[in-house]
Amino acid sequence: MKKVLIVDDAAFMRHTIKAMLEKNGFEIVGEAENGTIGVERYRELSPDIVTMDITMPEKDGIEALKDIRKIDSNAKVLMVSAMGQEKLVKNSIIAGAKGFIVKPFKEDKLVEALSKL
């Protein structure tokens, strides 16, 4: 079972993503509400996949992504973006995100994105 770490400042989003993924056979090993905690959790838990919100307080998703890739250059990070954040998505891709998904998304899209990582 794929272990997933969810990084998002909104509890609702964490909850939603968790529910969608658990229904589809993913194991949620941890959650984090900002980039800094996200990187720590990554180090502790070494999950297979990270879903990473882009806009977050303290440390944003792109910075967290860069830090995570310093730990594991092959880390599978899926950015979770909102509409209109194209520049940020571009920067994430350049920084090495494996893919991205745009809110609002449906369960099947999320699952497909994760399975393509």
Place this chain on the structure above:
Amino acid sequence: MTEDFNNYSEPMLEMFMFETNQSMEQLEEILLNIESNSKITDDDINEIFRIMHTIKGSSSMMMFGNISKLTHSLEDLFYFIRENKVYSLDLTKLSDLVFSTIDFISLEISKIEKGEEPDGDEGSLTSQIKDYLNSLKEDNPTGEIILSEDENQHENFISKEGITENSIKYIAKIFFQEDCKMENMRAFTLLRDMEEYISDVSHIPEDLFDDNDASEKIAKEGFSISFVSEENYEKVFSLLKDGMFVELVELEEIEIEDYKLSDSEIKEDDLEEDASSGIKKNVNNSFSLNKNKNIISVNVEKMDMLMDLVGEIVITESMVTKNPELKNLELESFNKAARQLRKLNNELQDIVMSIRMIQIGPTFHKMHRIVRDMNKQLGKNTKLEISGEETEVDKNIIDTLGEPLMHLIRNSLDHGIESKEERIAKGKDERGLISLDAINTGGDVVISIQDDGKGLDRNKIIEKASKNNLLTKSPEDMSDKEVFSLIFLPGFSTKENITEYSGRGVGMDVVKRSIEKVGGNIQIESEMDEGTTISIKIPLTLAIIDGMKISVGESIFTVPTTTIKESFKARKEDLIKDASDNEMIMIRGDAYPVVRLHDVFNLKSETEDIMEGILVMVETEETSYCLFADEILGEQQVVVKPIPGYLRQYKVKDSGVAGCAILGNADISLILDISGIANEYI
């Protein structure tokens, strides 16, 4: 396989099947040409190569691995032949391989059509093709030199571009899933993921970031990329296909001259590829929409529905304009409007009919293959000549025509055309001839199958018919035509003349029945040692017929107008009875049987005196007779509807009813089956 298979949408699968079938037909034509000319041209080789390449690509996209492997091996073979200019080819061997490939693919496609898994094993055929390729390679060592020269040229050319010699140039078009959002960034991600495998990239839209419409454009038109890669087709394809939210990948390998396309070039190319029959390009974008902008393909079911609807409109129109409630009203402007409606409906009907008409050519051309295979099998040398290919017939009728035609051709070749020796002994050309012709005679199409074989033997037919108890009158009284039509009787074809081809357990009676099912009839003319001509007359369309309404008691029947010869009141002195007490009527010196419709359908009618009612003389292929009804109500065009399923349990088939129709006043009328009634009641 199944999962991937299901990922593709129905239209795409349909398009795949349609295009592959078309390619198969094309291929067959090329091969038959090669065989009849006993030589293969450069164009043929190119064309076969191109077709194989296309099917390889599209079948691999559809994940039909066996088809793509098989076509790949044949593609390799023809690549070798083309590149090395191999002229000393065993044409028989070669065309057998290609024919086997056609058969394999056609079988797989028919499985897909039925919703089954295309699971045929291509292995042995593929290895046969590979063996043949290897033997060619051994026999043509010089070819290698030519090939390497060729490659040198390429290398020089490529090195200018700074690309290594193993590079392959590709053009790809990628469509992302609907609603995956930010398509431009999807494209950007894909490019990044491909980075290590590809170089010399250009793409459309060129600007992924500053162009505000880039996302929308990609969503609508796809993301086009041209690039160079050292990876093979399969690898590149799967790299692209594995991209996140990638829905569809169109990938083609191209040759160096065509490489690097600008925006405008790609667009132009898309439109003109076919016209220029770009042999230089190994085109593989089989999923691009129909290139000929003026033609669309439509599902037949939709056409049937449209036809049905038009029929309903025609009926409803007369329900409105001939509504009894309008009787005796002054309706000047209403009538004017009604006339206009009628006119428009007629036009609509004509147009819809014309859309359904397709040319008979392709059905005819399929027969080439049968003649070829049978010639081989039977050691005969028969030529098939085709004319009238452009004659158009309703699509539904064409579909039912294939089998009977095939059977008749087989019969001609098997039983009609003599062996070479026999023909020479008779002073005939060693080569037999079968001509297949179609001609439009107004309301009908007449298809004739003519052979110059030995003809039907009247005595043998009579002998056989009497052995099988099929004779209803003494042979001396029968005309040739009547004798020949005996072979259409069920039970005539016996085991002794069933060979692999004409046999298959299907007799001429089945042929006759399928022709009659589409409202047609079949006739034979034959001359001993001169040949046999079989003519099939079929209506242009089934859906709408001109009918004569006649009443019997409270029921209204429709008689197809084409079958009616005349109608008249009976005179007492003309009425006679035959030996078995059957009613007959004398007209101009001939006696015709009378069939009382109220008896046939067990109806109560006030009019049982034959002098009071009306007699309608109808004719079938075999006979003429008179129907007795109460009165004639008038002519009307009717839309033929099949008899509803729930009635079929009552053996309606031989009941004298061919179908039903709804009349202007919403009454239902049964359409009489004139030959059916003749068979049952005379």
